[in-house]
Amino acid sequence: MNNDLSAVLFEENVIRMRIRELGTELSKVYAEKNPVLICVLRGAVVFLTDLMRHITIPLEIDFMGISSYGASAQSSGSITVKNDINIDIKGRHVIIVEDIVDTGLSLRFLIGHLDILSPASIATCVLLDKPEAHKIDIHIDYVGFEIGNDFVVGFGLDFNEKYRNLPYVGILKEEVYIEP
Numbered sequence: 134m135n136n137d138l139s140a141v142l143f144e145e146n147v148i149r150m151r152i153r154e155l156g157t158e159l160s161k162v163y164a165e166k167n168p169v170l171i172c173v174l175r176g177a178v179v180f181l182t183d184l185m186r187h188i189t190i191p192l193e194i195d196f197m198g199i200s201s202y203g204a205s206a207q208s209s210g211s212i213t214v215k216n217d218i219n220i221d222i223k224g225r226h227v228i229i230v231e232d233i234v235d236t237g238l239s240l241r242f243l244i245g246h247l248d249i250l251s252p253a254s255i256a257t258c259v260l261l262d263k264p265e266a267h268k269i270d271i272h273i274d275y276v277g278f279e280i281g282n283d284f285v286v287g288f289g290l291d292f293n294e295k296y297r298n299l300p301y302v303g304i305l306k307e308e309v310y311i312e313p
């Protein structure tokens with residue numbers, strides 16, 4: 134385990150098994166629908182690449198970048214689009230692929246942003262959800278794992294752009310991100 138972590142929450146094989154289940158479910162629900170998976174950069178990249186390989190039906194992928202926490206472990210509250218999607222999603226079935234839901238504000242922003250482009254449907258698929266941290270009432274269609282209020286890294290999730298390459302999800306020690 135990386136020395137900056139206090140614990141490993143989900144080992145690589147556990148994540149892999151859960152993503153396979155999600156892929157199987159999405160393959161059934163979206164059969165004949167040719168969905169567009171919209172990956173939220175950069176944290177969801179690892180999740181997307183694993184998830185899409187467990188989806189057995191035709192699909193397309195696209196990417197969206199929104200402002201993130203930057204070097205802080207606290208939400209900044211204001212969200213802006215950094216990179217928009219390229220595919221025309223009018224009449225398409227969209228699945229937003231996100232790494233983690235904390236307050237829920239990013240996901241609500243993304244849904245609103247994509248909804249005005251008139252897709253046939255929008256679903257949300259997140260690897261990790263922190264239900265106790267939600268600040269708004271938000272429905273998530275597909276959740277990998279529910280977790281507590283710890284700040285986690287690995288499997289695409291970063292702190293200050295570090296730890297994305299860890300193959301597991303772990304809890305970052307508070308001393309790493311809380312100023313003394």
Ligand code: 5GP
Binds near residue numbers: 234238240
């Ligand atoms: P929300 O808008 O739901 O508060 O935050 C969503 C975004 O905050 C995520 O996409 C992620 O970038 C960041 N975030 C929230 N909680 C965590 C966490 O525990 N670890 C990391 N690495 N990022 C987090």
